[in-house]
Each structure stands twice: as structure tokens, then as C-alpha cells.
Amino acid sequence: MNEHRFTLDYGDATVTPDERRPPVSRHRLRFENVKGEGCTAPESGTRRAAPDLAVVTCACGLGTDPLASDDARLLYEEHRNLIRDEITAGGRS
Incomplete structure (x- = not known):
């Protein structure tokens, strides 16, 4: 059995191991709708929507x-x- 089962063709791409990658963002902004329960109005006893x-969260x-x-x-x-401004300011060196 051959040790190398896959042949990868990188074409003309040259990638060096020490190539600098862009920094990973410390943000992961999320907007989530919350299913609220209806409430009963004390004065009428009727159920309101x-x-x-x-909820807004970020890493x-x-x-x-x-x-x-x-x-x-x-x-x-x-x-x-704020995140956009932070990224834009970080790109100006």
C-alpha cells in the first residue's frame, strides 16, 4: 500500500510557513432574538403579546x-x- 494516498497540486502558489497572516479578530458580534413569554395584564386578566x-453579545x-x-x-x-473603526485604525501603520 502506498503511504501517500492523495496528491496535492498547488499550481503556481507559493506559501511559506512563516508567511504573516492577518490577525484574528477579537470580536464575534451576535444579535439574537429572544422568545419572550406573553404576560397577563393584572387589571383585565387578558393575555398580551x-x-x-x-440580546447582543460579542467575544x-x-x-x-x-x-x-x-x-x-x-x-x-x-x-x-466600533469594530470597523478598530480594524481600519489597525490597518494604518
């Missing part, structure tokens, strides 16, 4: 409790812009 809630340490979806979306966009 659950508000739209969402850098950002984490929110369930927020109104619009507020969570705003926070998500602000953090996304």
Missing part, C-alpha cells in the same frame, strides 16, 4: 440582558461601527 426582545465581553429589539439593534450597529 410578548414584546420583541433581543470581546459585550453582553446585554434582553432589550427591546430597536434598542438592541442600535447597540449592535454602534458596536459594529
Whole structure:
């Protein structure tokens, strides 16, 4: 049996082991909708629909409790812009 079962053709590509790779981002931004349970209005005893809630998390340490979806979306966009600015500033050396 042959020790080498696969033949890899790299074509004209040249890759050196010490080739510098771009740094891995410390961010992993996520926006997740939360299924809220409906609540019963104490004055009428009727069931109301659950508000739209969402949670924003990021690997850098950002984490929110369930927020109104619009507020969570705003926070998500602000953090996304911060990440973009951080990456842009990091590229200028």
C-alpha cells in the first residue's frame, strides 16, 4: 500500500510557513432574538403579546440582558461601527 494516498497540486502558489497572516479578530458580534413569554395584564386578566426582545453579545465581553429589539439593534450597529473603526485604525501603520 502506498503511504501517500492523495496528491496535492498547488499550481503556481507559493506559501511559506512563516508567511504573516492577518490577525484574528477579537470580536464575534451576535444579535439574537429572544422568545419572550406573553404576560397577563393584572387589571383585565387578558393575555398580551410578548414584546420583541433581543440580546447582543460579542467575544470581546459585550453582553446585554434582553432589550427591546430597536434598542438592541442600535447597540449592535454602534458596536459594529466600533469594530470597523478598530480594524481600519489597525490597518494604518
